[in-house]
Amino acid sequence: MSSAAPPPAALPAGEGNRFLVAFAAAVVEGWSLTRAEPVARTGDLATCLWALDRGDEALRVALAVTAVITEPPPLGRAGRPDMAVWAAALGLHALEARLHRLAGRAADGAAAAARIRAHPALADAPRFLNGLVREAPALYAGARAEPVTAHGCGIVARRVRLLMVTQEFAASGGRRGRFLDPAGAQVQVDAGLAVLREVLERAR
Numbered sequence: 001m002s003s004a005a006p007p008p009a010a011l012p013a014g015e016g017n018r019f020l021v022a023f024a025a026a027v028v029e030g031w032s033l034t035r036a037e038p039v040a041r042t043g044d045l046a047t048c049l050w051a052l053d054r055g056d057e058a059l060r061v062a063l064a065v066t067a068v069i070t071e072p073p074p075l076g077r078a079g080r081p082d083m084a085v086w087a088a089a090l091g092l093h094a095l096e097a098r099l100h101r102l103a104g105r106a107a108d109g110a111a112a113a114a115r116i117r118a119h120p121a122l123a124d125a126p127r128f129l130n131g132l133v134r135e136a137p138a139l140y141a142g143a144r145a146e147p148v149t150a151h152g153c154g155i156v157a158r159r160v161r162l163l164m165v166t167q168e169f170a171a172s173g174g175r176r177g178r179f180l181d182p183a184g185a186q187v188q189v190d191a192g193l194a195v196l197r198e199v200l201e202r203a204r
Helices: 018-029 036-051 055-066 083-102 106-118 126-145 150-171 182-202
Strands: none
Touching (some): 018 150, 018 182, 036 182, 055 083, 150 182
16 A cells, blocks of 8 residues: 655645645655554645635545545554554545535545445544534634644644544444434534634635
């Protein structure tokens, strides 16, 4: 499982927003699809692009991960699944599904969502997932109150993706989805995107 180089949409050249430059530079410098943190940083960049209504670019960045990491990858020679990398990739699959749906590509969105539901990883922890919804307002308030940093944007971006993963699990129905709060998650997805937009606009 490899991709030799980050996608062109992730390159910092020509980017006018200083925080997106920081995100893009971090993605390019540490590009890897075999470690969780570089995958998560790629998700941060894609989520911030989406927050600025640059959905096409966000999708191209997300696809650089989701087209390769389609299931939990093997961890070393032991053959066990690397759930850290998969957990980081889940949010990008959720973002891909959302962007396809918003563009009217329902079938592509359903395919991305199916990959999440086939390997749920977090779905058996409804208390944790619902806690992400409850705790989001305090996290967002902290992001607004602190000096604006790329790190702070990344924290908000990761919460937004986890909330979308929660929604995908909820939509699956059955035992896993029954105890989740997709409507509450959507409220906090929208709120998180608004925070990112506000912060990133300040960086122009």
